[in-house]
Amino acid sequence: MTPISTTKPQLEAVIFDWAGTMVDFGSFAPTQIFVDAFAQAYGFNISLEEARRPMGLGKWQHIEALGQDPDVGPRWITQFGRPLSQDDVRHIYEAFIPLQVERVGAHSDLIPGALSLVQDLRKQGLKIGSTTGYPREVMNRLMALTADKGYLPDCTICADDLAAGSRPGPWMALACVQDLHIGAVSHCVKVDDTVPGIAEGLNAGMWTVGLALSGSPAGWTLAEFENADEDERRTVRERVTPMFEAAGAHFVIDTVADLPAVLIAIEERLAMGLRP
Template sequence: MQHTLEAVIFDWAGTIVDFGSFAPTQIFVDAFATAYDFTLSLEEARGPMGLGKWQHIEALGKDPVIGTRWQAQYGKPMSHDDIDHIYRTFIPLQVERVGAHSDLIPGAQDTVTALREQGLKIGSTTGYPRQVMDRLVVEAAAKGYSPDCIVCADDLSAGARPGPWMALQCVLELKVGNVAHCVKVDDTLPGIYEGASAGMWTVGLALSGSPAGLTLAQYQAATTEELAAIRAKVTPEFKAAGAHYVIDSVADLVPVLKDIESRLATGERP
C-alpha cells in the first residue's frame, strides 16, 4: 500500500501570491464605499477572508458591529439584494486590479519546484470566482506558477469553503488515490476547515496572509518580537480550526511535508 504524499493543494492570495492578501481586502472596502457609501475598515474586511466572495459580503453584513452600523445607516439589515449589488460592484473592481497583486510570495516558486521534483501534483482552491481567476491565472503563469488544477468558489453547486467540496474536486481532477495523501495549505481559517473536513493534512500560514495583514515590506521590517506576537495570536486559531502544522509562509513547507511522509509511513492519518 502506498504511504507517500500525492498532492498539495494551495490557496491563492496570501498563500502563493499577494503577500498579505491585499487584493480582495482593499476591494471589499472600495466596493462597499462605491455601492452604498458605507465605510468599512481593512481590518473589518479581513474578518471572513477565505470564504467565497458573495458569502464574504454576507458574513460582513451579519457581523454584529458592521451589521449594527449598517442598520443605523439604512434602517434595515443588509438584504440579499444589497449583497448582490455589492458583489456586482466588487467583481469588476477585482478583475481590474487582481493583476497588480499577482507577485509570487517569496519562496513560493522554489517550494513548488521542489514539490514537482518529488513527483507531487499541485492543486489549488480559491475564494475568488472564476471570472477573477481567469485574469489571475494568466498573470501568475507569466511569473512561473501554473497549478495542475484550479477550483473556484463559484464552480461547484455544493458550495465553497468552509465545506470540503473544492478540495475534494481537486482530488477528483488530480486523480489522487487517497485524501490522506493530500496536504491543504492556506492562510485563512475557512481554508483550514476546508482541508480538515476533506480528510487532508492541513498547514496554516501565520505571516504571509490575511491574519497577519502585513505587506511584504512590513514583514521584512518587523522585529523578531513583533513577528512572535503575531504567531502567538494566529497559531492557536489555526490549531483550533484543525491545522496539523502552522508555519510562517509557503517557503517553510518542504520540511513539513517530510514530517508528514514520516507519519504516513508509520500508519498515521490526518
C-alpha cells in the same frame, strides 16, 4: 537546501490557496476591494480590519458574513433601517467583481519561496492543486499573470465553480482530488492562510497547514515582513497561531517557504500508519 525524507513517499498532492498563500503577501487585493465595493455600491464604510474577518469564504458569502458581523451589521441597520438583504449582497458583489478583475494584477506577485517550492514538489512527483475564494472571472486574469511568472497549478477550483458551494465545506478540495486523480485524501496537504481554508482541508480529510506570517490574519505587507525583527515576528505568531490551532490545523508555519520540513513530518506520520 530542501530537506530530504528517508521514508517511502506517500504524499500525492499539495493543494494551495491563492491570495495570502502563494501570491499577494498580506492578502490585500480582496480585502481592500471589499472596502471599496461597499463604498461604491451604497456609500457605506467598513474598515480594512472588518473586511478581513470573513477571509477565506467565497466572495458572495464574504459579503453576507459582513452583513452579519457584530460591528458592521448594526451600522448597516442604523444607516439603512434594515438588515443587509440578498439584493444588497448582489449589488455589492456586482461592484466587487470588476474592481477585483481590474486590480488583481497589482497584487499578483508570488510570495518569496513559492515558485522554487512548487518546482521542487514537482521534481518529487507531487501534483499541485489550488482552491480559492475568488470567482472564476477573477482567477482567469490572475492565472494568466502568474503563468507568466512561472506558476500555474495543475488544477484550480474557484468559489463559483461548484453548485455545492465553497469553504468551509470540503467541495473545492475534493474537486482537486478528482481532477488530479488522487488515490487517497490522506495523501493530500491543504495549505491556507485562513481558518475557513483550514476547515476546507479538514472536512476533506486532508493534512492541513496554516500560515502565520503571510496572509490575512497577520495583515503584513511583504516589506513589513522582511523588515520585522524576530520579536515582532514572534508577537504576530503568538497572535495568529492559536487561531489555526483552535481550528484544528495539523501544522502552522510562517510562509510557504517553510513547507518542505512539514511535508517530511507528514510523510513520516503516513509511514507509521497515521492519518489526518
